[in-house]
Amino acid sequence: MNRPESVAVIIVAAVGITFLIGDPYLSRIVTRVCIFAMAAVAVDLLISQCGVASFGHAAFFAAGGYTAGILALNGITNALLVWGAAAGVGMLAGIVLGSLCLRTRGLYFLMITLAFGQMTYLGLQGLRQFGGDDGFRLPRGVALPLIGEVSPSGTLLASAIVLIAILGLSAYLRRARIGALVRAGRDHARRLASLGVDARPYNLVMFAISSGVTALAGALNVNLVQYVSPEMSTWFVSGNLLIMVIFGGIGSLSGPVFGAAALIGLEEALAGATERWPFFLGMAIVMRVLLWDGLKRMARFLKT
């Protein structure tokens, strides 16, 4: 399912059903799925197109979250401004970190992104004025011009709309010249170079877009839970994003969306059924990697 229209139809249907049921708890879960799906789409963009897997995207997720939180502390509640600022901060951070990280490939890319993720986590812990280890609660929610304060169902609606827009962006990037160039660089770096094309700036743009989208997801997540803490940037969060991508299958447009739904759904279902849910979640992840034939497809995409 690689057409953005068909994925959009499914998302609209899912969100519509959620509104019809009207259960606030379910609505929260669906909002979380939309938010994490955005970040997973961003991570998948790097894996499937550029051929590098980031183990540090939680840093951008937290960067977006802290941007939203700090703006709220300073009384800025215009939602469009907050989300725009979060995406901007994420892209800037992405340009800086991407230019350093993209020098490496394969396992070393995982390691250098992990290092920057850890630095972000530890750095945020040191920000005493923003609560240090504990983080802080947002004083108020965001508001949209003309509409007013964004309610929980408003956050769901906004997240779904943004997710659909980002799927459109992802589909566009895959079709566009930049997508073809980074894929060529992924598969045949030397051949591309001998054609006189330097793939690095294109990879960097992809990385910056990916981190901007992840930061936007982080800001939306903070609007949902009204709370910011360094926990947003732990390597467990980065790991979870990778698991969502793998769960859904790498490379298809819709994969990360279904992966996010599968992981969050599985978490909720297991947590409802047993106190030992992390054990079974771990088992499910191991099984998914070891037993799923569809993953063989992935080897073609990620030759590292």
Next chain:
Amino acid sequence: MSWPLLIEQTFNGVQFGLVLFLLAVGVTLVFGVMNTVNLAHGSLLMAGGYLFAEAQLRTGSWLLAVLLGLAGAGIIGYLVEAVVVRRLYARSHLEQVLATFGLLLCFNETVVWIWGREPVPVQLPALLRGHIELMPGVPYPSYRLAVSVIALCVAVALWFLIARTRIGMLIRAGAERRDLVEALGVNIGFLYAVVFSLGAVLAGLSGILLGPLLTMQPGMGDPLLILALAVVIVGGAGSIGGTFVAALALGIADTFARTLLPLALGGGAGRSLAAMAVYLLMALTLVFKPTGISGRAGGTE
């Protein structure tokens, strides 16, 4: 900073670095020889520590508990390799990361299941409960000193194993040219199992030694594993010597940064900067050596 504090912190740094080395050996060998990343290595540390604590509670003997803990970590390591990790060698790094991440969740929850979330108490051996005067006026816990000595002895034994025995030669050859070793008819599956189990035993030992110094709680090995990954990157994948030097350097740097920076910069910011120092070093290594210090495994297309 006064002299006694300086000496004490140097000893602490060396001790931490040596234990970190024990943990990192397994990671660097699995990384260098099998070209595989194992996030569940910290769980083997935890397994060693918890089995040791349980055995100590039941038998009352420190030495016996150490042996049981080591054996347990080795057996668990062997089983993990045979059941899961063996199937990951030919997979992409992303799949390795995820599958071993899943294993880590299983291990942490299993420990919660058996021992609960509360920290488990560990006793020091009776012989090592006191202090030793390093210099007049500089007392130092004898247990910490013993940890350094034990870790150093194991490091020497490991050097002998790697540099002077046949299996060590095969491990070195595997880290250098895996394909050639395989082509020469060496039972590579057996070699991998040995390397992984050896790493598991050493991780278990580091858990046992750290048990009384840290709080023994579920997930205790995970932050240490990330630190060990930094050691492996800075030291060069597959290189025991490089890992030894990097572990000592990072152990000492980390210990000093944690003492000095908060003094210089004050509480929160200083502590954070200190903890970041290690990862900064890791990132800088990769920025300037994008294919690792050794330039072989991991980054290959």
